[in-house]
Amino acid sequence: MNCRFYSLLTLGWLAASAGATPLAAQLAVRAGTVYTMAGEPVRDAVVLVRDGKIERVGPASQVAVPAGYKTLRAKVVTPGLIDAHTVVGLAGYLNQKQDQDQLELSTAMQPELRAIDAYDARERLVEWLRNLGITTIHTGHGPGALISGQTMIVKTTGRSAEEDVIVPEAMVAATLGPGARGRNGKSPGTRAKAAAMLRGELIKAQDYLRKRESAGEDERPERDLRLEVLARVLKGELPLLVTVNRIQDILTAIRIGREFHLKLVLDSAAEIYLELDRVKAAGYPVILHPTMHRAGGEYENLSFETAAKLRDAGIPFALQSGYESYVPKTRVVLFEAAVAAANGLGFEDALAAITIDAARILGVADRIGSLEPGKDADLALFDGDPFEYTTHCTGVVIDGRVVSEQPH
Amino acid sequence: MTSYRPLLLVALLTVVGWTPPGFSQDKPLAFAGARIIPIAGEEIPNGVLVVHQGKIRAVGPASSVRIPADARRIDASGKVIMPGLVDSHSHIGGIDGADQSAPIQPDVRILDSINVRDARIQKAQAGGITTVNVMPGSGHLLSGQTLYLKLRDGTTIDDLLIHNPDGSIAGGMKMANGTNSRKKPPFPGTRAKSAALVREEFIKALEYKRKLERAGDDPDKKPPRDLKMEALLEVLDGKRIVHHHTHRHDDILTVLRLQKEFGFRVVLHHVSDAWMVADQIAKAGVGSSIIVLDSPGGKLEAKDIRWENGAALEKAGALVGFHTDDGITDSRLFLRSAAFAVRAGMSRKAALEGLTIANAKMLDLEERVGTLEPGKDADFILLSGDPLSVYTHVLETWVEGKKVFDRSDPKDHLYAVGGYGASHDQGSRIVMEECWR
Numbered sequence: 112m113n114c115r116f117y118s119l120l121t122l123g124w125l126a127a128s129a130g131a132t133p134l135a136a137q138l139a140v141r142a143g144t145v146y147t148m149a150g151e152p153v154r155d156a157v158v159l160v161r162d163g164k165i166e167r168v169g170p171a172s173q174v175a176v177p178a179g180y181k182t183l184r185a186k187v188v189t190p191g192l193i194d195a196h197t198v199v200g201l202a203g204y205l206n207q208k209q210d211q212d213q214l215e216l217s218t219a220m221q222p223e224l225r226a227i228d229a230y231d232a233r234e235r236l237v238e239w240l241r242n243l244g245i246t247t248i249h250t251g252h253g254p255g256a257l258i259s260g261q262t263m264i265v266k267t268t269g270r271s272a273e274e275d276v277i278v279p280e281a282m283v284a285a286t287l288g289p290g291a292r293g294r295n296g297k298s299p300g301t302r303a304k305a306a307a308m309l310r311g312e313l314i315k316a317q318d319y320l321r322k323r324e325s326a327g328e329d330e331r332p333e334r335d336l337r338l339e340v341l342a343r344v345l346k347g348e349l350p351l352l353v354t355v356n357r358i359q360d361i362l363t364a365i366r367i368g369r370e371f372h373l374k375l376v377l378d379s380a381a382e383i384y385l386e387l388d389r390v391k392a393a394g395y396p397v398i399l400h401p402t403m404h405r406a407g408g409e410y411e412n413l414s415f416e417t418a419a420k421l422r423d424a425g426i427p428f429a430l431q432s433g434y435e436s437y438v439p440k441t442r443v444v445l446f447e448a449a450v451a452a453a454n455g456l457g458f459e460d461a462l463a464a465i466t467i468d469a470a471r472i473l474g475v476a477d478r479i480g481s482l483e484p485g486k487d488a489d490l491a492l493f494d495g496d497p498f499e500y501t502t503h504c505t506g507v508v509i510d511g512r513v514v515s516e517q518p519h
Numbered sequence: 520m521t522s523y524r525p526l527l528l529v530a531l532l533t534v535v536g537w538t539p540p541g542f543s544q545d546k547p548l549a550f551a552g553a554r555i556i557p558i559a560g561e562e563i564p565n566g567v568l569v570v571h572q573g574k575i576r577a578v579g580p581a582s583s584v585r586i587p588a589d590a591r592r593i594d595a596s597g598k599v600i601m602p603g604l605v606d607s608h609s610h611i612g613g614i615d616g617a618d619q620s621a622p623i624q625p626d627v628r629i630l631d632s633i634n635v636r637d638a639r640i641q642k643a644q645a646g647g648i649t650t651v652n653v654m655p656g657s658g659h660l661l662s663g664q665t666l667y668l669k670l671r672d673g674t675t676i677d678d679l680l681i682h683n684p685d686g687s688i689a690g691g692m693k694m695a696n697g698t699n700s701r702k703k704p705p706f707p708g709t710r711a712k713s714a715a716l717v718r719e720e721f722i723k724a725l726e727y728k729r730k731l732e733r734a735g736d737d738p739d740k741k742p743p744r745d746l747k748m749e750a751l752l753e754v755l756d757g758k759r760i761v762h763h764h765t766h767r768h769d770d771i772l773t774v775l776r777l778q779k780e781f782g783f784r785v786v787l788h789h790v791s792d793a794w795m796v797a798d799q800i801a802k803a804g805v806g807s808s809i810i811v812l813d814s815p816g817g818k819l820e821a822k823d824i825r826w827e828n829g830a831a832l833e834k835a836g837a838l839v840g841f842h843t844d845d846g847i848t849d850s851r852l853f854l855r856s857a858a859f860a861v862r863a864g865m866s867r868k869a870a871l872e873g874l875t876i877a878n879a880k881m882l883d884l885e886e887r888v889g890t891l892e893p894g895k896d897a898d899f900i901l902l903s904g905d906p907l908s909v910y911t912h913v914l915e916t917w918v919e920g921k922k923v924f925d926r927s928d929p930k931d932h933l934y935a936v937g938g939y940g941a942s943h944d945q946g947s948r949i950v951m952e953e954c955w956r
Contacts, residue, residue: 204814205822206819239815405846406849411941412939413937414937414938415937437847438812438847439814439816440816453911454936498909500855500908503862
């Protein structure tokens, strides 16, 4: 992923604008239990935050709170939660034509569509997720077209795409199976046609890439936004995030991934439990469908226990809120993890699936996903077990700023 | 009110030559050692529940309930027992209500469209639901007659029906206002038109009633039978409760206005803006069957929906129940709705009532279901822990003394958690199993 460059750009921009936004206060969080996701939970703990970064985490007996630090208290503290795949910020809560920007259907493959050009940082659902402890989302173009566009990784701070973004171009979103079918008689009209079209486009991009890199100045093909993005996919700079649910579509995605040596991420994957060995051998990570997704259509065979099976098989995975076309307009990855936790996954693995494991699959584990010195100070505070229905998220910190102090 | 219903049912079932196992249960069953949440009264830490012949015979602390000598004793220690859940609004059963020919279709019965082999019925059993109001959709001002079902194991719709004391089939009437029923003519294009069409139809029904009354016993003077008018008269006579889809605060008040004008009995459903008009709802004395969603929006009418609706209605003194609206939320996660209401300030007591007795009241079934009390139907669930915890599973679901779901049975486990074939209806599953043999 060529995301470091963009991250540096963003950081530079943030530093430059620091005068305009209030500097994060130095912060201490006292907690009954801190799940750092980097080692054992720490009881009766303190998390120190300095200049937007984690300064120190340890037992209160060993970590003194320096003078001038604002202190927050909570029963349980976790890293800020990560939703590994959503469309929030592009698909607005009103669900009216003017606030739905997650899918453009004029043509089947549009890898050139950037998420950052559509992301609404002040959308009410961004705030909704933030208040429930979700501090980072991997969002962008949704499932529903063969290649629907790009995704981005963004904090839920709610200022603007530029200020909140971590990775502006994160992955390229593709769909195989019925979800890829063109509307109004447009291609692809079948599964096999979708695969043929995707392969055809990747071959075109191979050709473009070769000519761009090897041809002399005069013979070099003109810049082509679409092929340029696919060339980055071929080079492994951008993973191809393929939404697939039926087992044959999952295997098609793996077949194409291997043919073009892609960095592939399997998305949704309702029937993946049928072929865990093949998936493991392929080595692709999985961003699993919301646990509570409706069990209809392509999802009719989904199981609450799939996350546990992925864990047992040793396949890296994260959880997501997915895409909803009606009510609720978004799911909440915390709640999806809760139901997975209660169905075989267990507390700590479920928490990992929405923190450190998600950060690793998204390629941002150097910044977020665990509470370690030097990492971003993104914290979620709870008044009990975060997964319990009746527990509240009582506070949220992003980059050292307290962005929510009300119980939700 | 309920005393002769089982007899009626027995008579009916004898006719069709099928005896429900609940009635063949010749020995009492005694569940001992569980924490019992009877809903009627305080929770019992170490309780005993005795059921026999489809009815609850005794419930109380282990120290005071006498277990009959011939009872089969079941150790339920470490488990929680509460009444079977009552879902006041669901769309399970692959139903197919009114069509697009008209906005008001009171003659349409959901009874005539249910597939009892729909896997979602098994999933509802897996969620602990024992009584359910199956309704047609909200795309009409009035989309037809709803059906109150017991989720017994059965193969035809007759196996699941509930009968009123007069022998009629229990059910309500589904109505809706707001945006879902606004479409091209003959459907209304505005809210005021929606109300006008409904008023017009009820006035027609009142005229029909007047003609019937004037005709007295003279068959020549009686107006010709009219299925639509007959069904609306049941509504006007209070025999059929209106279950009214309504979201926005002003639409809620419109329902109350029409209710006042025509005097029908009504339960408000969904009630997204309940927190804005809770006092008016309480003052009108009507019940609310609310939905709990994971986020607001998705449609304009639900943009302001809040988890606080349950607490706001409770505080105002209104009757509150929950519903799944399955497939909007999953029947297997029905307990979750009450838990989220508690998260947002509703009392545990009212929330648990909202899954049981409050809904039973909204379906006129409170004499029969919704609490664990002697004489009531033996509809109950065994839970692995507290009903409001995410970690709790429904272990067993019992309807009228018969176990209809057992999580330890692999077939039932499939419905409880999903997996390959979990959404195939019973018919196709049977075929599949035969193929494998």
